[in-house]
Amino acid sequence: MKVNDVIVGGVILGLGAFVATTGYMLRPPRHLAYGPGFFPMLIGFGLMTVGALIAIQALSTLRGSSWATVPEWARSRGGLLRFAIIPAAIVFYIVAVGPLGFLATATILLATIFAVNGVAARRGLPLALGLAVVVNLVFASVLHVPLSWGVLEPFSGWLIW
Amino acid sequence: MVIGSIFSQLADPYLWTVVVISAVYGLIVGAIPGLTALMATALLVPFIIFMPPLPAVASIITASAMAIFAGDIPGALLRMPGTPASAAYTDDAHGLTLKGKSAVALGAGLFSSVCGGLISAIILTSSAPWLARAALSFSSVEYFWLGVLGLSCATFVAGPSLLKGLASLLFGLFLATVGLDPVSGMPRFTFGSSDLMGGLGLIPILIGLFAVSELMRNANAPAAGEAANAATGSVIRSSAGLMWTHKIGILRGSLIGTLVGALPGAGSDIAAWISYATARKFSRVGRKTDEDGAVERIMSASAANNASLGGAYIPATVFGIPGDAITAIVISVMFIKGINPGPTLFLNRPEVIYGIFAIFFVANLLIIPLGIACIHSFRSIMRLPTTVISPVILLFCMLGAFSVENTLFAVGLVAVFGFVGWLMEANQIPLAPAILGLILGPLLEQTFMTTMLKSQGDLVTFFDRPIGGTIGVVTLAVWTITIGLKVFRPGDAIEIPAAEQGRAE
Numbered sequence: 001m002k003v004n005d006v007i008v009g010g011v012i013l014g015l016g017a018f019v020a021t022t023g024y025m026l027r028p029p030r031h032l033a034y035g036p037g038f039f040p041m042l043i044g045f046g047l048m049t050v051g052a053l054i055a056i057q058a059l060s061t062l063r064g065s066s067w068a069t070v071p072e073w074a075r076s077r078g079g080l081l082r083f084a085i086i087p088a089a090i091v092f093y094i095v096a097v098g099p100l101g102f103l104a105t106a107t108i109l110l111a112t113i114f115a116v117n118g119v120a121a122r123r124g125l126p127l128a129l130g131l132a133v134v135v136n137l138v139f140a141s142v143l144h145v146p147l148s149w150g151v152l153e154p155f156s157g158w159l160i161w
Numbered sequence: 162m163v164i165g166s167i168f169s170q171l172a173d174p175y176l177w178t179v180v181v182i183s184a185v186y187g188l189i190v191g192a193i194p195g196l197t198a199l200m201a202t203a204l205l206v207p208f209i210i211f212m213p214p215l216p217a218v219a220s221i222i223t224a225s226a227m228a229i230f231a232g233d234i235p236g237a238l239l240r241m242p243g244t245p246a247s248a249a250y251t252d253d254a255h256g257l258t259l260k261g262k263s264a265v266a267l268g269a270g271l272f273s274s275v276c277g278g279l280i281s282a283i284i285l286t287s288s289a290p291w292l293a294r295a296a297l298s299f300s301s302v303e304y305f306w307l308g309v310l311g312l313s314c315a316t317f318v319a320g321p322s323l324l325k326g327l328a329s330l331l332f333g334l335f336l337a338t339v340g341l342d343p344v345s346g347m348p349r350f351t352f353g354s355s356d357l358m359g360g361l362g363l364i365p366i367l368i369g370l371f372a373v374s375e376l377m378r379n380a381n382a383p384a385a386g387e388a389a390n391a392a393t394g395s396v397i398r399s400s401a402g403l404m405w406t407h408k409i410g411i412l413r414g415s416l417i418g419t420l421v422g423a424l425p426g427a428g429s430d431i432a433a434w435i436s437y438a439t440a441r442k443f444s445r446v447g448r449k450t451d452e453d454g455a456v457e458r459i460m461s462a463s464a465a466n467n468a469s470l471g472g473a474y475i476p477a478t479v480f481g482i483p484g485d486a487i488t489a490i491v492i493s494v495m496f497i498k499g500i501n502p503g504p505t506l507f508l509n510r511p512e513v514i515y516g517i518f519a520i521f522f523v524a525n526l527l528i529i530p531l532g533i534a535c536i537h538s539f540r541s542i543m544r545l546p547t548t549v550i551s552p553v554i555l556l557f558c559m560l561g562a563f564s565v566e567n568t569l570f571a572v573g574l575v576a577v578f579g580f581v582g583w584l585m586e587a588n589q590i591p592l593a594p595a596i597l598g599l600i601l602g603p604l605l606e607q608t609f610m611t612t613m614l615k616s617q618g619d620l621v622t623f624f625d626r627p628i629g630g631t632i633g634v635v636t637l638a639v640w641t642i643t644i645g646l647k648v649f650r651p652g653d654a655i656e657i658p659a660a661e662q663g664r665a666e
Contacts, residue, residue, distance in 0.1 A: 001584070001587055002587050002588055003588060005588075008325075008588050008590070012328045012332075015332070015335070016331075019335050019350075022349075022350060023349075026342075026347065026349060028345070029345050029347075032344070032345060032614065033613075033614065033617060033618060034610060034613050034614060034618070035342075035345060035347075036342030036344065036345050036347040036349050037349070038610070038613075039338060039606045039609065039610065040335065040338045040349060040350075043331050043334050043335050043338065044335075046327070046331045047328065047331045047332070047335070050324050050327045050328045050331060051328065053324050054322075054324045054325065054328065057324070071381075073380075073381035079381045082380045082381055083377060083380045083381060085380075086373065086376055086377050086380060086555060086579070087377075087576050087579065087580055089552075089555060090373075090555075090559060090572060090573075090575060090576035090579070091576060093559050093572060094569050094572050094573055094576075097569070098569075106556055109552070109556065110552050110553070110556065113551075113552035113555070114548065114549065114552060117548035117549075117551070117552070118548060119546075119548055119549065127549065131553060131556075135553075135556060135557075135560070139207070139560055139564070143207065143208065143211050143564065144211070145207070145560070145563065145564045146567065
């Protein structure tokens with residue numbers, strides 16, 4: 001989503017103000033002339049300057065330009081879903097991997113994205129399960145990444161060695 | 162002694178297995194339009210983190226070199242560059258394919274890529290030890306100015322807007338300040354969270370900014386077309402002879418690529434565009450509109466994009482300052498493996514550093530047999546449906562972040578920075594300066610604060626050492642000239658299409 005550079009500049013200016021203020025509030029220890037907030041303050045002032053300049057530069061071309069341009073695909077429900085499924089899948093993974101375990105979470109996650117991408121369920125579901133099993137085997141058994149088993153804990157011996 | 166140790170390391174079958182698997186992986190990822198060499202490298206991290214240092218770095222070198230070459234294949238056959246580094250000469254290569262000479266187009270890319278990679282490896286191997294000897298006498302002042310010069314270059318070449326490049330750089334520097342202050346040990350921007358105490362992990366942010374944002378951008382991209390014009394004829398027979406005819410173009414491209422690669426922030430895509438533009442403007446053959454001219458331009462640009470990979474390792478190994486985002490990953494992997502890149506590495510562990518250099522020669526020579534095999538099996542690669550590949554890549558993104566940091570917080574960072582990266586790219590804010598800011602931030606802050614505390618705030622200290630002062634003056638001159646050019650000649654810029662600006666290679 002493209003937004004007008006006045007907004008871009010404003011956001012950067014706001015971020016700079018936050019960084020500079022937080023840096024200012026970090027008091028240096030008594031024996032040091034320059035404390036932990038000194039460098040962030042310089043960055044904050046830099047961000048504020050750059051943000052202000054971007055916004056000022058964009059103000060001259062403001063007339064006739066829109067505040068935000070929504071991409072063509074975002075106008076259709078399918079397009080929006082295909083886009084939103086990516087961050088949503090990550091959030092789902094974070095929430096579900098503990099209780100459900102990696103294998104179940106990955107299977108549900110892959111099958112759902114396959115479905116959103118138009119892969120038929122009779123092909124997508126076994127594919128998702130197969131891929132999840134292979135990835136689980138590689139990461140848990142070969143690379144020894146401590147993947148959660150969740151509700152499938154009693155069956156973990158089948159897929160780990 | 163060192164040579165013997167290097168050969169014994171190279172004789173390790175485990176190393177060769179890693180190199181060959183990484184090569185095949187790099188070729189497949191590079192040949193799929195939309196998947197970049199950087200994404201391939203970022204996704205390798207969870208696997209190589211468990212390997213000894215040399216195979217880990219060898220895996221990245223091989224996969225990135227292969228991916229950059231493989232990007233030429235869909236570019237030539239489908240007019241759809243596999244990686245942004247191949248975009249410069251896609252039209253020329255596809256033009257040859259339409260004339261039934263796809264073997265010439267692909268062969269030109271293949272052999273010039275190998276030459277570019279080998280020439281940059283020779284320059285890297287011969288110049289890095291010499292530079293490292295000079296760097297041994299560097300103090301915090303020299304490292305500070307080198308960091309500033311590197312970040313300045315990264316910002317200036319990142320895109321058409323200097324202000325947006327600067328904003329990205331400062332954002333990266335801010336992200337680097339999250340966690341414990343390196344001087345006083347006080348927490349900053351942690352908001353009481355124990356996850357933020359150790360700072361923001363580089364790998365989750367890299368995966369988010371470059372891999373997840375790419376998946377979000379491609380979520381609604383049309384599927385790649387059928388490879389209607391598969392390579393015809395022998396690649397070796399039709400193009401090996403052209404090497405001698407276009408030797409000047411290849412050499413020029415290799416030198417440009419190595420030099421541009423050594424500049425922090427400027428990756429293989431920018432190297433290819435500069436070399437392509439140079440061939441088109443200044444070469445007698447490159448100006449021609451016939452087949453000969455197209456081959457000259459392809460060879461110059463293709464040599465440059467592979468040469469830039471070797472060039473990027475010069476500042477990375479000598480100073481610990483990454484030349485591009487791929488070497489940024491290499492540096493962080495080296496740190497995790499207990500190898501601190503920098504001049505002392507050449508003294509203390511020469512067998513590791515020369516082993517890494519040797520891998521450049523091996524990887525580039527491997528491009529010939531494996532590249533030809535990839536060209537011939539391109540139809541099969543294109544049959545891999547992106548609707549299936551993308552979700553699997555997303556799963557690897559999450560697992561990659563989790564494997565490195567061992568926390569779900571890292572997976573959350575992937576989501577946040579994936580969205581931030583997508584927003585930044587949609588608003589033409591380049592991503593590379595942010596990553597380099599994040600990596601160089603601690604070095605820059607530590608050297609800046611050390612010098613400030615040492616000199617009790619006397620800024621003259623930044624200029625009173627001969628080498629440090631010279632780099633400082635050069636940096637300030639670069640800033641003055643660049644800002645002057647932007648103010649007085651605002652239209653001047655390297656001609657890189659907006660879509661390619663600021664993208665990873």
